[in-house]
Structures are given as C-alpha cells and as structure tokens.
Amino acid sequence: MTRPLAMPGFLAPALLACGLAALAFGLAALNLTLPEPGQAGLPAEFLRIWQSEAQWPRFWMALIAGAALGLSGLMFQQVLRNPLAEPATLGVLSGAQLAIALCLLLAGSTPWLREAAGLGGGLAALAAAILLAGRGATGPRLLVSGLVVNLAIGALFVVLALQRQDYLRSVFIWASGNLAQDGHGDLAALGLRLAVLLPAAGLLTRAMTLFAVQDDSLRSLGARVTGLRLTVLLVATLLSVVVTARIGVIGFIGLAAPLLVSGLGIRSLGTRVIAAPLAGAVILLLADGVTQMLGRALTGELPVLLPTGVLTPILGGVLILALLWLNRIPEQPATQPAPSRIFPLGATILALLLLGAALVLSAFETLHLPGLSASELWTGRWPRIVTALSAGVMLALAGVVIQGVTGNPLASPESLGISSGAGLGIILALFAGGMATLFAGAGAGAGLAFGLVVLIGARNRFAPGALLLTGVAFGTFASALISLMIASGDPRAFFVLAWSMGPTYRAEPVGALAGAGGAVLALMVFPLFLRWLRLLPLGAEQARALGVRVGAARLVLMAYVALLTGLATLAVGPISFAGLIAPHLARASGAVRPGPQGLCATAWGGAILVLADLAGRLIWFPYEIPAGALAALLGAPFFLWLIGRNR
Structure with missing residues (x-):
C-alpha cells in the first residue's frame, strides 16, 4: 500500500512567508505609483514631489527600520532565552517614550533633541534593569528586573498623560509609530546609524551562539557570561532606540519576526541573524502598505496620517496566530524551583500585617475630610476597599497558577489576552451602545479571547508556549485600538486610558460583594490544584508518568486563570502589576511551593492594591490617580528591595 507524501513541516510557513513578501511589495508598488493629477485632484508637480520626497523615503524607512527591530528582537530572545523577550521587555521602549514626553513638555521638539532624549531614556532603563539585577545577573533575573522597570516607567507615563491630556496628544501620535516622511533627512540619519550597528550585531553572532547553553556550563568553560550578555543587550537596545527616536514606537515586530523565522524551521543562528531582519522588514513594509491603503480609502487624501504602528501589532498578532495554527510549539525543558523553606511564616505574617494596616488606613483616613464620622467614611469607602482587595x-x-503552569517568569494573568479582550469589548461598546453596555462588551471580549486561546491551545496540546503566544498576540489588538483612539482625540479615549490603569472609584456595593464572593470561592478552589501545580513543572512526560492528564490539567488551570482575570478586570480594569509581581514577591519572601506561595501572594496582591487605592486618593487630592498605575509605582521599589536582599 502506498502511503501519501507528507507535507514538510516548514512548507506551510514558507508559503505564508512568500505570500506576505509578495503582498508587501505589491502594496508598496501601488503606493509608489504616481496617480493621475485629475484622479487625485492635485497638481502634477505636487504629486512628483510627494512621490520623491515622501513615498520613496517612507518605503526605504519601512525596510531598514523593520530590519533593525527584527534583529533586535532576535538578540533579546537569544541572550535571555525567552520567546516573549523583545526591546520592550527591559523597559527600553518605555524609557524612550517617557524621556521624549518629558522633552516635549520641557524643551519642545527637534529631531536631534528627540533622538538624544530617546537614547538617554532607553539606555537609562536598560542600565536600571542591569543594576537592579545585580552582578552576574542571569537571564531570568534580568527579565524580571526589566519587567518591573518597564511597568514602573509605563505607569509614570500614563499618570503624566492623564494630567496633561491635550498637550501630550502629539506624544501618543508619535508613540503609535508614524512612518510619514517629509524628505530624506531622517532616512539618511537612521541609515548612517544602522550602517554601524547592523555589522556590530553580525560580529556578535558567535557570542550569541553560546547562549544555547546554560550559564553555569558556560562559566565552567571560562566564558564571561555577564559581559557577553550585556554587550549583546547594549547593541540590541541601540538598534531599537535609534529607530524609536526617528519614527516612534513600532511594537511587536521584535516578537513576530523571530517567530516567523522559527516557523520556517531555521535553526542555525547565523542564518537566523540574516533571516530575522528580512522578516522584520517585510512585516513593517506590509503593515505600512495596508495602513496607506486603508487611510486613503477612509479619508480619500494622499498624505495618509494614520500611524503605521497602530496596524503593526494587529498584523503581527494575526501572523503569530497563523503560525501557531500551522506549527506546533514544542514543549520547553522542565525547570525545577529553587529550594526554600517549606512555609515562610515570617514573610507571610509581614504581608498580612501590611494588608491589615492598609485596610485600616484606607477605611478611616481623614486627612482631606475632617469632621466626618467613622460610619460615614466606612459607608462611602468600603465598596472600593473590598473591590481592590478582591481584585488583588x-x-x-x-x-501563581499561570507562572507555575508555564514556567515563565514573564507570564501574568494578562498573558492569556483576557484583559485585552475585555478592553476591546469596552472600546466597541463605547461606540456601539454607550456606557450601559460596557459590562456586556467586556464579558463578550474576554470570552472571545479565552475561546481563541483554547482553540489554538488544543491544536498544540495546550503547550505553555502556545498558550502564552496566543494570548500575547490577541492582546495586541486592544493596545493598538487604544493608541488609535487617543491619537484621534476622541474624548472617550481617555476614559479607556484611565480604565486601563485600574481605577477603583467606580466601585459599587453590589459589584464589591460579587467580587468578594469570587475571591473567596477562588481561595476555596485553589487547594484542589496543588497536586497539578507541584507536578506540571517537572515536565509533561514526568507528570504523565505520575498519573496527570497533562492536557486536561492545563486546560482546567487556564480556565481558572481566565475566570479570575475576567472577574478582576470587570471590577477594576486590567491591572498588570498585581498578578505579575505578587508571585515574585512571594518567592522572594521564600515561598516557592504552590500552597505557601498562593497564600503569601494573595496577601501581597491585596496589600498592594489597597495601598495603591489609598495613595491614589491622597497624592493628587481632589483628583485621583488610578490604583493600577500606583500599584506599579508602590510595588516596584519594595519588590526590587527584596531582590537585593536575596541576591
């Protein structure tokens, strides 16, 4: 009997890559074609100038900027050994964004000043992550320190934006990534810088190859691991920052380009160093081509003002979802948690005392409201206190569950895309039916996100990498739409921005009681998962040998995470910090086993959000700062102190 020929695993991704390249250059050719003067309603001389001074520089800018971002993402992922690593991971892009925003506020905007501010901010963020990680920092420690820096800087930027909404609208337009050109100046300046940085990155290929081996093995062979890692990260940071300073923040290319290369079955690092820039160039060129065609269709005008960076995450997300559907993500090697005390009683008691103090202060503080009785204060405040505590x-x-299942320190409840799905639903509800339909829209969006994660996860046997990448890909849609709304100047945009930072001032008694019930139920159910959480980190094969149905266990645990995230998002919005850092705080306190870690993390999470709610009321009185933004600002220093104490 003749067996049918099997399609090679790389064929479908290769066909997808060829199709993307053909579409990208086809759209570029259409955009570069000079229209008839009568069709455009513009003089022929203007059209010729527009083609030579705007369209051709834009075409080349898309190619070289995409190449730089694709290579930068590959370098980050290689030396940090994490498929979710990219320039934004260590706070590089957030640092550049905040520095340029401050530059616009204090000194105005010129190209050289903007570039200097962006370079200074990006390098300062990287330096902060390196210093906080400590001497001899490993990849995981750098990732966690960088993520804390990123969240803290992002919170500062959002607080600044909420206070200076009108003035900083231009920052959001820039931050959305605009490839529009008015000459060859920016193109020439970026080209000169990349002419130095791209060869430098190529010379580091051999050094990057070493990171296929764990740090301990490299040190035993005499390699200077820390110096090599920092050198590669410095070049990768410069690649991303020089692009960001010229065209703004173009997200997701650093994540999508290396994944596309991996989907093609390319394993040699030398080949990937060449292929990743090509993939990044194609993705950005395609995104810009679609942006121009869409903008022209919507406005009918030739100078298209729609930011390319808005569409890039959407196209990148679709690309990642397609690759996840076509290719199965392999299981990552199992990692064992570091030994610790069985039950870190002192750290847990400290967290509980902090939580108790936060509750008392939040309930009865009268700094700005003298003369009110305790009962009057409690009546007005208990809903938001209970809401913050329950969400935390x-x-x-x-x-705790998602980091335990995936073994990834960057994983957070938001990594499944549930919060982003809820945000997308709220955006659609604002335009479709107004405020009354917000909860329905949020619920529908969260359900859609989880359904997509389950659909693609089932095809990949619920491999942790596939689950995370699916959630991250879906999450890009909401952030892109929020950036577009803010750049458009729509007054509803800043409601979405404030909601995304986790406000508690809209808490009501019924919602607070519902959230408290959800938190109590979650605590009651959590012990049922302890056996799975102890065995799944051993690896899929060992867990199966011990009687665990790995696929079913992962699905149930992800459903648990999705439900808790959805409830918390409906209550206070998508708070990035609490779900990400609370497990790290618990581990830094000595709680590594799932049971003690869950108890300790809940105390930390509740304390952080209740204190953030209290501080948000006091710092800017009579105005309020959203609790989610302050949670990052308050929790980051304490978490970094714990890292230093346990170094």
Whole structure:
C-alpha cells in the first residue's frame, strides 16, 4: 500500500512567508505609483514631489527600520532565552517614550533633541534593569528586573498623560509609530546609524551562539557570561532606540519576526541573524502598505496620517496566530524551583500585617475630610476597599497558577489576552451602545479571547508556549485600538486610558460583594490544584508518568486563570502589576511551593492594591490617580528591595 507524501513541516510557513513578501511589495508598488493629477485632484508637480520626497523615503524607512527591530528582537530572545523577550521587555521602549514626553513638555521638539532624549531614556532603563539585577545577573533575573522597570516607567507615563491630556496628544501620535516622511533627512540619519550597528550585531553572532547553553556550563568553560550578555543587550537596545527616536514606537515586530523565522524551521543562528531582519522588514513594509491603503480609502487624501504602528501589532498578532495554527510549539525543558523553606511564616505574617494596616488606613483616613464620622467614611469607602482587595487576591492567585503552569517568569494573568479582550469589548461598546453596555462588551471580549486561546491551545496540546503566544498576540489588538483612539482625540479615549490603569472609584456595593464572593470561592478552589501545580513543572512526560492528564490539567488551570482575570478586570480594569509581581514577591519572601506561595501572594496582591487605592486618593487630592498605575509605582521599589536582599 502506498502511503501519501507528507507535507514538510516548514512548507506551510514558507508559503505564508512568500505570500506576505509578495503582498508587501505589491502594496508598496501601488503606493509608489504616481496617480493621475485629475484622479487625485492635485497638481502634477505636487504629486512628483510627494512621490520623491515622501513615498520613496517612507518605503526605504519601512525596510531598514523593520530590519533593525527584527534583529533586535532576535538578540533579546537569544541572550535571555525567552520567546516573549523583545526591546520592550527591559523597559527600553518605555524609557524612550517617557524621556521624549518629558522633552516635549520641557524643551519642545527637534529631531536631534528627540533622538538624544530617546537614547538617554532607553539606555537609562536598560542600565536600571542591569543594576537592579545585580552582578552576574542571569537571564531570568534580568527579565524580571526589566519587567518591573518597564511597568514602573509605563505607569509614570500614563499618570503624566492623564494630567496633561491635550498637550501630550502629539506624544501618543508619535508613540503609535508614524512612518510619514517629509524628505530624506531622517532616512539618511537612521541609515548612517544602522550602517554601524547592523555589522556590530553580525560580529556578535558567535557570542550569541553560546547562549544555547546554560550559564553555569558556560562559566565552567571560562566564558564571561555577564559581559557577553550585556554587550549583546547594549547593541540590541541601540538598534531599537535609534529607530524609536526617528519614527516612534513600532511594537511587536521584535516578537513576530523571530517567530516567523522559527516557523520556517531555521535553526542555525547565523542564518537566523540574516533571516530575522528580512522578516522584520517585510512585516513593517506590509503593515505600512495596508495602513496607506486603508487611510486613503477612509479619508480619500494622499498624505495618509494614520500611524503605521497602530496596524503593526494587529498584523503581527494575526501572523503569530497563523503560525501557531500551522506549527506546533514544542514543549520547553522542565525547570525545577529553587529550594526554600517549606512555609515562610515570617514573610507571610509581614504581608498580612501590611494588608491589615492598609485596610485600616484606607477605611478611616481623614486627612482631606475632617469632621466626618467613622460610619460615614466606612459607608462611602468600603465598596472600593473590598473591590481592590478582591481584585488583588484574584490576580495574585491567577499569577501563581499561570507562572507555575508555564514556567515563565514573564507570564501574568494578562498573558492569556483576557484583559485585552475585555478592553476591546469596552472600546466597541463605547461606540456601539454607550456606557450601559460596557459590562456586556467586556464579558463578550474576554470570552472571545479565552475561546481563541483554547482553540489554538488544543491544536498544540495546550503547550505553555502556545498558550502564552496566543494570548500575547490577541492582546495586541486592544493596545493598538487604544493608541488609535487617543491619537484621534476622541474624548472617550481617555476614559479607556484611565480604565486601563485600574481605577477603583467606580466601585459599587453590589459589584464589591460579587467580587468578594469570587475571591473567596477562588481561595476555596485553589487547594484542589496543588497536586497539578507541584507536578506540571517537572515536565509533561514526568507528570504523565505520575498519573496527570497533562492536557486536561492545563486546560482546567487556564480556565481558572481566565475566570479570575475576567472577574478582576470587570471590577477594576486590567491591572498588570498585581498578578505579575505578587508571585515574585512571594518567592522572594521564600515561598516557592504552590500552597505557601498562593497564600503569601494573595496577601501581597491585596496589600498592594489597597495601598495603591489609598495613595491614589491622597497624592493628587481632589483628583485621583488610578490604583493600577500606583500599584506599579508602590510595588516596584519594595519588590526590587527584596531582590537585593536575596541576591
């Protein structure tokens, strides 16, 4: 009997890559074609100038900027050994964004000043992550330190934006990534810088190859691991920052380009160093081509003002979802948690005392409201206190579970895309039916996100990498739409921005009681998962040998995470910090085993959000700063102190 020929695993991704390249250059050719003067309603001389001074520089800018971002993402992922690593991971892009925003506020904007501010901010963020990680920092420690820096800087930027909404609208337009050119100046300046940085990155290929081996093995062979890692990260940071300073923040290319190369079956690092820039160039060129065609169709005008960076995450997300559907993501090697005390009683008691103090202060503080009785204060404040506490508990438990299942320190409840799905639903509800339909829209969006994660996860046997990448890909849609809304100047945009930072001032008694019930139920159910959480980190094969149905266990745990994240998001919005950092705080306190870690993390998560709610009321009185933004600002220093104490 003749067996049918099997399609090679790389054929479908290769066909997809060829199709993307053909479409990208086809759209570029259409955009570069000079229209008839009568069709455009513009003089022929203007059209010729527009083609030579705007369209051709834009075409080349897309190619070289995409190449730089694709290579930068590959370098980050290689030396940090994490498929979710990219320039934004260590706070590089957030640092550049905040520095340029401050530059616009204090000194105005010129190309050289903007570039200097962006370079200074990006390098300062990288330096902060390196210093906080400590001497001899490993990849995981750098990732965690960088992520804390990223969240803290992002919170500062959002607080600044909320206070100076009108003035900083131009920052959001820039931050959305605009490839529009008015000459060859920016193109020439970026080209000169990349002419130095791209060869430098190529010379580091051999050094990057070493990171296929674990750090301990490299040190035993005499390699200077820390110096090599920092050198590669410095070049990768410069690649991303020089692009960001010229065209703004173009997200997701650093993540999508290396994944496309991996989907093609390319394993040699030398080949990937060449292929990743090509993939990045194609993705950005395609995104810009679609942006121009869409902008022209919507406005009918030739100078298209729609930011390319808005569409790039959407196209990158679709590309990643397609690759996940076509290719199965392999299981990552199992990692064992570091030994610790069985039950870190002192750290847990400290967290509980902090939580108790936060509750008392939040309930009865009268600094700005003298003369009110305790009962009057309690009547007005208990809904938001209970809401913050419940959300902190649920997000902390969700963070413990998702980091335990995936073995990824960057994983957070938001990594499944549930919060982003809820945000997307809220955006659509604002335009479709107004405020009354917000909860329905949020619920529908969260359900859609989880359904997509389950659909693609089932095809990949619920491999942790596939689950995370699916959630991250879906999450790009909401962030892109929020950036577009803010750049458009729509007054509803800043409601979405404030909601995304986790406000508690809209808490009501019914919602607070519902959230408290959800948190109590989550705590009651959590012990049922302890056996799975102890065995799944051993690896799929060992867990199966011990009687665990790995696929079913992962699905149930992800459903638990999705439910808790959805409830917390409906209550206070998508708070990134609590679910990500509470498990790290618990581990830094000595709690590594799932049971003690869950208890300790819930205390930390609740304390952080209740204190953030209290501080948000006091710092800017009579205005409020969203609790989610302050959670990052308050929790980051304490977490970094714990890292230093346990170094």
